[in-house]
Every structure is written in structure tokens, then in C-alpha cells.
Amino acid sequence: MKARVHVMLKNGVLDPQGEAVRHALGNLGFDGVSGVRQGKVIELDLADGTSEDTITDMCEKLLANTVIESYRVELL
């Protein structure tokens, strides 16, 4: 089985990289981009039957830093 973990900075946490990307899009002539948030996607190849709780545990312990990041698990 596979799972995909989406990690994003929490709302309210300033994302300077997203902001730089937003500026660059404006420089390329893409108007109307009012915000960019940059995160990461982590794909996991897992033993069949791995519980969602186990994946959540992986997120809490390593994949996301919950001080500044939120995560969402997508089972594929």
C-alpha cells in the first residue's frame, strides 16, 4: 500500500519561500496571484495493512514538525 503525506506550514506561520515564489510569478507577468504557500509531499511505500494510526505516528514523530507544520495523510 502507499500513502501520501502533505506537509504545510500552519496557517499564520509566515512562509518566506512561498512569498518569494509569489514575487517571481508576478515578475513573470502572472498577475493576480495573491498568495503562495509552499509545502512538501512525502510518498510512503508501506507494508499492507499499515494502520492510519501508525502513519499519523510517523507524521507526529518525524515527517512534520507540529510546532510550525500541519499534515494530511492520503491513503492511495
Add this chain to the structure above:
Amino acid sequence: MRAAVIVFPGSNCDRDMAVALRAAGADVSMVWHKDSDLPEGVDLVAVPGGFSFGDYLRCGAIAAQSPICKAVVAHAERGGYVLGVCNGFQVLTESGLLPGALMRNAELKFVCKTLDLKVETSTSGFTEGYNAGDVVAFPVAHHDGNYTADPETLQRLEADDRVAFRYVQNPNGSVADIAGILSANRRVLGMMPHPERAVDMGHGGTDGQALFRGLIGQLANA
């Protein structure tokens, strides 16, 4: 006084840290990240700067899960002293020994220069060699030194006098100009600037000596 300097793949300030500790009188051993125990009788663990594990995932995140880090956390929980500098500070926040997190610098630039810091408290083994209000010059060299924490944590840090150093001119967007913080028991210090790079006139300044001498003096008498 015995000190251990942790070495991760990608550490690059480990030897500077060992030199600074030895110059201040410590008996220093280097400890590899795969070791699961600290040498017996270690009083102080230093987690050095660098780019442990290539900063993969997040700065310090992989290092914080290494076997030796479990021993470092246990050492801190027993009341042992831990100093984390730069990447070491990131490792300490990732391991939960210090609150908050270090994010990409607000200007997105790697900052590499000597900066003035204000010593905010002399009430700790690390800072008793200074007076609160002293201004010291330490080099900084980091891309991810933008300290952040939730409002409750910040309030607690301020109320408990746990901000050890503040930038005079904020180089990275750190909240409240925070450059270094102490744990609740004041025996764990994490800081982005490099005191170990300011202990010899060849470094251009010796403001870091008081940190190492004060700490080692205190531990030697303990």
C-alpha cells in the same frame, strides 16, 4: 569536567567546539551519532553546528532521531548540561529539549557575519560569566535561524527569564530578536550564534570565552 561533542554526518563545527571546550579546561570526547550511550561521567554534551544529514526533511530533524540523541535527551532529563549551537540548536528543538522551531531566514539569505548580541540573563551556568545587558560579538552562519514559537511559549520564555541572548540587529526574522534560549531547568542552552568561534584572538574576538570558562568552572566545582 568531562564534555562530549556529538558528531553527525554533516557536522562541521564539531572540532571548533572541542577546541573551545579544551581551551576552557574540559576533557573532551567526540561521540559518533550511531553510538547509543554517552561516555561515562559526562557533565556537558555539546551539539555542534553544521548540516547534519544534509538538512534533509528539516534542519536537525533526522539527527534528532539518531541513537545518540536518545542518550542526550536522557542526560538532559537527569539534569545534565547540554549546549546546542546553530544546527545543534535546531537538533535540540527537533528533539523536544527546547520549545519552538527554527525556520528559513525571513530574507531567505544565508547570513554569515559577526553580530552583536545582548546577554539577557546571567542566571545560568552558560551565562554567569557575563552580566545581563552585556553586548558580545559572536559570528553567525545559518540559513534557518528564524526562531518561532507560539505566543504562550514566548510568554513563558520571557516570564521565566529563559531568553539567554538577543540580537541587537535581527538578521533572520526571529521573533522578539531571540538568538538563544534556555530550558526550564536552565541547563540546556540552544543558540544560533557561535560562541566557539569567538574564543581566540585569531578568531577576531574572544567574547565566547566567558561562556565556556563559566560553564566549565561551575561544573568543575559541582
